[in-house]
Amino acid sequence: MAENGVPDVLRRAHLIGIGGAGMSGIARILLARGGVVSGSDAKDSRSFLTLRAQGAEIAVGQRAENIDALAEPPSSVIVSTAIRDTNPELARARERGIPVLHRAEALAELMIGDTVACIAGTHGKTSTTSMLTVALQHCRLDPSFAIGGDLNESGANAHHGTGRMFVAEADESDGSFLAFEPTVAVITNIEPDHLDHHGTADAYSSVFVEFVRRIAPGGVLIVCADDAAANDLATRAAADGLLADGVRVRRYGRTATGDDDVRVLDYRPLPDDGGVVRVSLRGTETDVQVAVPGEHMAFNAIAALLAGEELGAPAECLAEGVAAFGGVRRRFEFKGRSGEVRVYDDYAHHPTEVAAQLRAVRHSAGDGRVVVVFQPHLYSRTKAFAAEFANALGLADEVVVLDVFGAREEPEPGVSGALIADRITGAKCHYEPAFDRAATLAADIARPGDLLVTMGAGDVTQLGPEIIRELDGRGGAAAPGE
Structure with a gap:
């Protein structure tokens, strides 16, 4: 070195x-x-x-x-x-x-000599890693960090800190998180994804088994008790001797019951976005405020608080940091407004993420409609989860489904955004395979009071400003019937 x-x-x-x-x-x-x-x-x-x-x-x-x-x-x-x-x-x-x-091997080299906290899981790892980082910074601990998104506070996705701790988002998509040896490991949830790499749901789950084996002796595994797969993994890992010497298990969630667990008692949204989650730890009840909307974000905040506590930060200071957390770019990021139409952008690209975000969006929309412009990400994911995407998008009032953003994959015959659009019920749906017509269509659909969100992991993020410009050029959204 x-x-x-x-x-x-x-x-x-x-x-x-x-x-x-x-x-x-x-x-x-x-x-x-x-x-x-x-x-x-x-x-x-x-x-x-x-x-x-x-x-x-x-x-x-x-x-x-x-x-x-x-x-x-x-x-x-x-x-x-x-x-x-x-x-x-x-x-x-x-x-x-x-x-x-x-990339993960290089990151592991940079972690040498630091106390390492890794946040893993199918959903929520970027937000949880970000919350933990901001909370530790609030406590003046200045961790190094590497995150899959830019913090709104600093605009950065990584930082070399003066503290001897390293916080990292641990990516399971290709199994590369097995390069890490964390002292604190969080698993938010486990649900089949990235089957283009792993092949089967069982293989995908197995990589998390190997991940918990990597936790350093004397470390801690933190899991969501309400996620059956993550909770079962923690139980099996402890019972079958998969954990290194002295590794403890802590849980959070409504069904968490251990003496060292955090039990979630209640969640209530706040009028101006965000929410308050009431929790119980060691017999003491307390409220934790979260500035970003959605119950799923409140659960991510609790995971971050537990991890921060394990890294030695005071619980009260961590809670203050979480309350001040302003979000991550592309995670329900406000892009602007045109008249009475608000436009947001979100990275959700798995059915569970889409559903969770739309439930949160519904509260933020108030009496207005929820309009989604959704771009499927990867042909393999679209094919595997078309019905699940359709069910999730049905939580909106009106949906525009674009064609698939292939990223690293070649097109697959018969696989397009129509696989999802044709299955959507409960919301009025439009399939628009021409990306250059999407902003115009979204502006045609928008009505005063609507909350419009572009959603997906591809270049759909470019559409928010285009939609705003289109609406501005028309003098705002048309009222129903115009």
């Missing part, structure tokens, strides 16, 4: 896909520690400006020459699962014998 805290293998790191959320976070931390960073991406991105200002050498376009042109050979090349073996920079690195690390 170098004196500045940069491991030798990362002292001159080249990141392929440096503009991505996970990769840019690693670059931020390396630069803050004094490392030499280079990288490339297929196209320019918002994160490039900051990284270049901090000293990163970034190329737009991925070519073997980007490796050859560096003043000194990289000590390693860092990739994510999205980088294919045919990538010219990856191929050149292997030709030249340069070590290749997965």
Whole structure:
């Protein structure tokens, strides 16, 4: 390990896909520690400006020459699962014998020497990791962190802190979170997803079994008691000796009953968004306020409080930090308004996430309608969960379903947004396969008082400002019947 805290293998790191959320976070931390960073991406991105200002050498376009042109050979090349073996920079690195690390392996190297808290789960891990980070910062502990989204407070997704603790979102999508050895591990829930990588629901669940084996001796596993799969995993792990020596289990939720658990007694939404969750711990009842809407967010807050307590922060201070948490970009992020129409953007891309967010949105909408512009993410996920997506989207009043954002996947015959749209009941549905017509259609649908949310993990996030401009150009939304 170098004196500045940069491991030798990362002292001159080249990141392929440096503009991505996970990769840019690693670059931020390396630069803050004094490392030499280079990288490339297929196209320019918002994160490039900051990284270049901090000293990163970034190329737009991925070519073997980007490796050859560096003043000194990289000590390693860092990739994510999205980088294919045919990538010219990856191929050149292997030709030249340069070590290749997965993003999670690089992050694990940066964690060495710190007390590590990892937040895992099918849903809620970004929000929970963010809440924990903000709460610890409120308690003046300055953790290092790496999150899959930008904090509203700082606009950053990663940070090299002065405290000797590291908070990280642990990604199960490709099993890469098995590179970590946390002292504090949170599992919010376990529900089949990412079957394009894992293949089966059983295989997906099994990777969480391996994750809990990675918890350091003397650490703690925190799970939601109300999620059957997460709760069963914790019970089985403790009974079958899967946990390292001295690892404790703590639970939270309505069904949590242990002496060291946090039992949720009640949740009530507040008029101006957010809510209050009443909990009981060791016989004492207390209220915890959450600024972001939705009961699911309140549960994430309790998980964050438990993790923060295990990291040594005072409970009262942590609660104050959670109450001040302003959210994460793309997690029910307010984009603006046109007249009486409010427009939000949300990253929900799994049926359970969509349903939970729409329940929260319903409260925020008051007497207005809920209008959703939804973009399915991945052909494999659309095919596997079309009926579940339709049920979740039926919680809205009116829905526009776009075509599938394929991301890393090639199109699959017969799989499109129509698989979902054709199954939606309970809400008026429109299938719009042409992305460039989506903003106009959404503006046609909008009425005064509506809450409109663009939803999905792809480029649907671009539509919010376009919808607002379209409505502004018309002088606002038309009233019913106009």
